Amino acid sequence: MATTTTTTEEPLTLISATPSPFARMNRIALALKAIPFNLQNEIPWESTTETPRHNPLEKLPILIFPASDGRSPVYDSAHIQEYIVRKFPDRGPKLVTGDVDLDLEIRQIVVLSEGCLDAIVLSRWEGRREEGKQSRLWIDRQNRKIDGAMRAFDFMVSQRRKEGKEYLVGEELSIADIAVVCTVGFVDFGALRPRWKDEYVGLKEWFEKLDGRKEFSETRPVMFDLKESVV
Incomplete structure (x- = not known):
């Protein structure tokens, strides 16, 4: 610890x-x-x-x-x-805006991020089953979710960049930005979409800028060694 x-x-x-x-x-x-x-x-x-x-x-x-x-x-x-x-509203950055509509938008982005991550987990566990027991339909469904989320992230970033904005919602870093960086970072970490940086150039640039910050770079994922059978 x-x-x-x-x-x-x-x-x-x-x-x-x-x-x-x-x-x-x-x-x-x-x-x-x-x-x-x-x-x-x-x-x-x-x-x-x-x-x-x-x-x-x-x-x-x-x-x-x-x-x-x-x-x-x-x-x-x-x-x-x-x-x-x-x-802890008075500690450090607020990470939300205090505006009801903007904060609901922030939380929607968090939901999208976690849904994408859930799809990654579900797909990976299915892939750990014996080959004859895996469901291709199930894996394809999870992959559609992942791809849909990546397209949505890229669209959000491109729209905000057109407006000259650095962050996804409001004028400051929020839990929405954190959620998307962690999700895209996990896609990158797992090499789940090897060409995503070529396909989503704007998302790549936005991601790398935030992911380079100290609090982000120090928390990047590290793989563990799963020794026990789960599925």
């Missing part, structure tokens, strides 16, 4: 898996807001995981509070982001 911030505050704990783009969104938000936290890495599908102790859905990431706090763990990446922006 590695402490990411030195402070007198009692740190939170974020349980993550090293390649997780879902947890990466939360790590970036916590770092941007200078909220002290410890990072605890696990493989949630293996028998030694502590994940079920904190989340009945047995999924990561999970945000855990100090024992002295008494609050229950918070889980699901999008909900953790919501918790961070609502409970």
Whole structure:
């Protein structure tokens, strides 16, 4: 377990898996807001995981509070982001605009990002089945979702660039930008669309600029070694 911030505050704990783009969104938000936290890495599908102790859905990431706090763990990446922006509005960048319509747009982009990532996970697990048991129809369906999301990301970026805007919504970095960078970064990390940078040049340029920032570059995914059978 590695402490990411030195402070007198009692740190939170974020349980993550090293390649997780879902947890990466939360790590970036916590770092941007200078909220002290410890990072605890696990493989949630293996028998030694502590994940079920904190989340009945047995999924990561999970945000855990100090024992002295008494609050229950918070889980699901999008909900953790919501918790961070609502409970720490005066720490660092707001990451939302405060305008109802713009913030609903921000959260829609987060939903799209997480849906794309869910499709990647579903496709990968299907691909881990024995070849004769895999469903091509299921994999094709997930691939359509991934491609649809990438086209949508590229369109959003191109529209904003035409308006001379740096960020997807509003005038400042938001959880929408974080979500898209983490999603596109995971597509790139997994080499899921090897030619995406040629196909979506505007998205590539936008992505690389944000992904080069300290809080983003320090949280890039790292693959783990899954030793136990899951499917």
